[in-house]
Amino acid sequence: MRGLKPRIPEPFREILSLIKGGIFYMRQNLLRTHIFALLLLPILLGGCSLTKLTVGRTVIVYSQAGAALQREADLTLIEASVRGNLKTFEGMLEIVPENPTLLIMTSRAFSSYAGFVEDKMEDAEIAGDTDTAADLRARAIDYYGRSRRYALKVLSQSNKTFSEAPTVGSVVFEGALRRLKKPQVEPLFWAAYAWARGISLQKDNPMQVIDLPRVEAMMRRVIELDETFYYGGAHLFFTVYYGDRAASIGGNPEKAMEHIKHVDRINQDRFLLSKFYLARYYAYPQQNAALYKEALQAVLDAPMDVYPGHEAATAIAKSRAKRWLAQADTLFDTATE
Structure with missing residues (x-):
């Protein structure tokens, strides 16, 4: 089998060309066709080992192509792309159910x-x-x-x-x-x-x-191993953990702020979701209307390329900031501002 280059059937070759071309958006009917072709691979290729080899290579392509989605600023396109990938990934897991890269991609x-x-x-x-x-x-x-x-x-x-x-x-x-x-x-x-x-x-x-202590332990281990992973996402978890709870059940605004500062340090103050979390999980619980509005307005005023290569995260932050800023008058007592 060494050196053998399997001939990839036409339906699956189309899938590979779409992936390699960086095209993630698929119409619903076209997506169903591709998934159906994928599930037929054992018959089309005439061998289970060749099927797994082909799917394994496809997983690598998908993994490498993910950066293109992070650079996309159109949320409609991003959502459609992610939705289209869900059943594609699960379809591939039917063939290689233990592939760790594919499992992580599907989870994400x-x-x-x-x-x-x-x-x-x-x-x-x-x-x-x-x-x-x-x-x-x-x-x-x-x-x-x-x-x-x-x-x-x-x-x-x-x-x-x-x-x-x-x-x-x-x-x-x-x-x-x-x-x-x-x-x-x-x-x-x-x-x-x-x-x-x-x-x-x-x-x-x-x-x-009742499971929250386990999640807390998991996120603390993430910080111990690599606090920078996914924009410092474990620090954002603790921003919510400490900021969105009353002091009587473990809330601590100062600790929430400490974790926001860690995220800003990790991303050189370019990750706008940090400012959204500052407004949503620190300023709002503290009923600090001025800080709330200032943080959300800073998100909206920032240029889309404030964090080059991560425009998707920037677009998400702007969308959420717009929605929450529009509710400011209902979230705060204007008489005490």
């Missing part, structure tokens, strides 16, 4: 798409459309759950403890975390992030909130 894709669903949920809540908001909340919870499972599956490949992460004893769980190394930061972060967001959407469910 579901968390990313869930973020778009959350944004729509907030819009529905603002409009008073409770039924739509409830439906979107349920969908976001489901997507975060899938994201968590895929990331934990990667971690469980090196330590079976993570296959029982929600139920294993805390001492055993924390011991497994201590054995993780820097190369495992990526699945660790996405598992913790998805778990945290799912809990955040179910704050009224004690059976969900």
Whole structure:
């Protein structure tokens, strides 16, 4: 088999050309065709090993092409691209279910798409459309759950403890975390992030909130191993953790601010979501209307290329800043400003 170059069937060759060309947006019918072609690979290629080889190479291409999406500033295009990838990635996992790179990509894709669903949920809540908001909340919870499972599956490949992460004893769980190394930061972060967001959407469910200490331990381990990962995302978790809770249950505005400063340091003050978090999870809980408006306006006034190569994150920050700034008059007592 060494040196053999399998002939790739025409339907799958089209998928590869789309990926290599950096084209992520697909119409729904076209996407279904590509997924169907992908699932037919064992028949088309005439051998399971060649199928896995081809899918493995495709995973590498997708992984390398991700930077193009980070440079995109059109949120509609980004959302459609991420949505289109969800079932493509899950289809490939039917063929290579243990591929760690693909599992991480799938986890990140579901968390990313869930973020778009959350944004729509907030819009529905603002409009008073409770039924739509409830439906979107349920969908976001489901997507975060899938994201968590895929990331934990990667971690469980090196330590079976993570296959029982929600139920294993805390001492055993924390011991497994201590054995993780820097190369495992990526699945660790996405598992913790998805778990945290799912809990955040179910704050009224004690059976969900009870898992928060595990998420906290996971994020602390991320900081220990590589605090810079994903824009310093673990620090943003602790911004919410300390900023969005009352002091009686562990809230601490000063610690929230410390973590925001870490994010600004890591990104040289170019990551605008940090300013959004400053407004949303520090200024708002403190009822500091002036700081709230100043931080959100700074996001809106910043140029789109403030963080070159990361225009997607900038666009998301601007979209959320616009929505939350528009609510300022309802969030603060104007008589005390």
